[in-house]
Amino acid sequence: MNKPADQSAFETPTVTTGPLPASRKVYSHPLPDLAVPHREIDLHPSANEPPVAVYDTSGPYTDPSVTIDVEKGLARDRRDWVLERGGVEEYEGRHVKPEDNGGANGKYLAREFPVRHRPLRGLDGHMVTQYEFARAGVITKEMVYVATRENMGRAEAHEDAAATIADGQSFGAHIPEFITPEFVRDEIAAGRAIIPCNINHAELEPQIIGRNFLVKINANIGNSAVTSSVEEEVDKMVWAIRWGADNVMDLSTGRNIHNTREWILRNSPVPIGTVPIYQALEKVDGVAENLTWEIYRDTLIEQAEQGVDYFTIHAGVRLAYIHLTANRVTGIVSRGGSIMAKWMLAHHKESFLYTHFEEICDIMRKYDVSFSLGDGLRPGATADANDAAQFAELETLGELTKVAWAKGCQVMIEGPGHVPMHKIKVNMDKQLRECGEAPFYTLGPLTTDIAPGYDHITSGIGAAMIGWFGTAMLCYVTPKEHLGLPDRDDVKVGVITYKLAAHAADLAKGHPTAHLRDDAVSRARFDFRWEDQFNLALDPETARDFHDQTLPKEAHKVA
């Protein structure tokens, strides 16, 4: 947040609340103290069909029975789950330092979140992470929660589940007919899935990322040196999850990173990811050479105490790989990758992210922050896809995955970027092989470079395909990619585009119930039940608006 913002001028973030059209939030209770949400969309009586159940990422904001107060944050139910299984201690925690907010002061300092929660951390010799519990055969509440959530309230397998799975093409994924907590545990224990869930993110509604589950999407938000404020970023987070973002990354730069993140976390029911090197760089005034392990380490602890659920860590960018990018069309385009490359070249030393990787694991384990091993050498152009630099880094990420697992951490792997269609599967298959099936989390990939302004689409094509091939989470791209910073409308278009891509992937993989929503839309279409078609759409507002532009009469909408 870098606009002048003296505290008297700070406005409480206003966020969009209320249910989507014809929708009710429904909770399942697999355990007495777990309330797992999904959304039900009611159809016109003439349809004579039950409501359609859909996955719901929107949190309490769409539940009219919950009073939202952004100044207080969401309810912190999950703290009890963590405490009751033990192995953690509450402690005073790190106090905010001026450099955490980039030295902002006076009217440039964003207001602190009004409530301070003392952090928890894991104790040595005790299990903390979902990976550790899973390996020990323990089913956590988070595992029960995500199992119920994936089933969208269904108490047993859908009758067509086996046939639907058989009709799909999953490329080696094994989506079961029905998700049980035991299945969730086994997938996490195998490293094939993660539940990003920092023990300090007590507001979280857990969610699972793995290729044997529904494909998830991530939306990036974050202020920058140029535009936007805390208020806008909190609003964007709520807006993104309203339309279906399963995860949100806060990529803020500039000043007020700490305070912005706190507002977001305390109000976020979805996992929040960050790239800690961005904040560390602000702490050394943007001079990459001045970064140190100590500053970085302190930033990890700062963010872990706040409750960040996953960290992008570009530990695979090794000194020896930098020269591999020399003949690229677009060199190193990852911000984290180029920061570390600059540091390594300046010091002619191996990356401290690589040399201190085990210590990083130890910190992240204590809070159950998941790794999102960054692809600092991802291609920035289709010309650079699947090259030696990218694949060298991917092999190192595979090596680091095993280290992180041995340390008890949850791990996913980031992927490209820009990849023409015929090279997408090669990339996916190599990731599965090198990284022991750890979940892949890709940006796009963009399948051509010639359509700036439409890169949500160039990348939506690649995203749908790589999701089909086995990617567990798709990081959205908005229409502003390469051109500017996304506003609220861009966030929505990006989320909807990636939601449809993820769903297309689920359908193609043979997910046992993904087709139910498609079929409901199709029947509504065939019956001219316009209202049902709108309400079942990923974006009911736009569907209705487009219809009304040419056929505005009410009479055209009824069955």
Added chain:
Amino acid sequence: MNKPADQSAFETPTVTTGPLPASRKVYSHPLPDLAVPHREIDLHPSANEPPVAVYDTSGPYTDPSVTIDVEKGLARDRRDWVLERGGVEEYEGRHVKPEDNGGANGKYLAREFPVRHRPLRGLDGHMVTQYEFARAGVITKEMVYVATRENMGRAEAHEDAAATIADGQSFGAHIPEFITPEFVRDEIAAGRAIIPCNINHAELEPQIIGRNFLVKINANIGNSAVTSSVEEEVDKMVWAIRWGADNVMDLSTGRNIHNTREWILRNSPVPIGTVPIYQALEKVDGVAENLTWEIYRDTLIEQAEQGVDYFTIHAGVRLAYIHLTANRVTGIVSRGGSIMAKWMLAHHKESFLYTHFEEICDIMRKYDVSFSLGDGLRPGATADANDAAQFAELETLGELTKVAWAKGCQVMIEGPGHVPMHKIKVNMDKQLRECGEAPFYTLGPLTTDIAPGYDHITSGIGAAMIGWFGTAMLCYVTPKEHLGLPDRDDVKVGVITYKLAAHAADLAKGHPTAHLRDDAVSRARFDFRWEDQFNLALDPETARDFHDQTLPKEAHKVA
């Protein structure tokens, strides 16, 4: 055109003219009387790169040296090419009947195009079609023209051509390093490619459709009973080709179909396709049961004399297949398919399109109207994809392809529709097998049904994939699909989306020069040459606008 439109109120269509940013139209002259266009985009001097050559569909409208007069139509150079090879006769032609314009009169009758050209038709025993010439080993001017056009002004293969082809995955396509007229001829003779070019469409800049050439796209326009006028449709056609539509289908319904089409054809440098059954149905006041072979036949001749380049003919919808759709989620969604199904069920007789297929061939051969064998049983929902009905029809289309070839006609095959990703390649492979590699021309396919308002994207995913797998032409889908009629903005979004999908397919197939534009964009990006990035974009206006929304200063744009 169904708005009241008395002739005094008729406005001459205004169309968008002038070059795209930093672009020049360049003509190659493979023969003294052939001027084959492409577009060159100039880069900033700091780039120290030659201009980037791109395919140009926009016709004379983007050539500042050509005076556009929509009342006169475009220059009719191609008439000489047809006349000089002989085998045709000029004749009086059919005179316009009131029913050709749906009985519109008075203020409801759209003004006739001011100039009347006497039609040509082929003589018995003489070659007329490109297929006939190709089979006889003759290289026509059209073949020379399209060969030059595909090479975009290049006089020889690009130095990296062989390597680029080897790096691609073409699934059995054989794109050569350089396109020669002989190669064009051989592909047409094999039935693998067509040049839609009615001998009466003298304004045409010929273009080739086949999987060993650049993937083409089609934009649908057309007035309806609800909205729009002749002026709007001519403008939409010019607008669609400005952004890259290689072909345009006029799907007008209601009144004034004849006059609307005449204005479009006389001003169109791209092939125009139609679905003649739509007009035939208007001639029987919308009562499908009252259709007759005679009315349909008369409509074919009417449209062939005007110069329509390809006809969608749903001759594969046979009586025996209708029951196969009984258990579908969305039955028969093709308008042509459902018209014919209604007729067959009412009369309990085989479709007259099937029983009279050879006569249809004889008519179309005389004018070299290409077949676009319609997929009247295409799925209208992902649930109905690749079902028995669709595949039964596809097999019949394969049978009819052979009949049409034997009659000397050019043929392409229409395809779905709605297909989840994992069933796309199966559909493509079956088409190639059943139809002897005749070009496939698909609508989308949409890969999920849950995103009305975003079906340009749900289908752009499927389009890019099926284009990669071998489809020769992609029919666009606009954001208004399923919801309403596309306006000018929707047409542009649809065209750009399909252009990027087609290009992604070209890249993946290993087209030898497709990557040059991507690489130029990527270099511009890496060098922060913003102006170059905008100018090289498929949609320079949107790219610039998005950039300026967050970074409006000129200083941010220079190299």
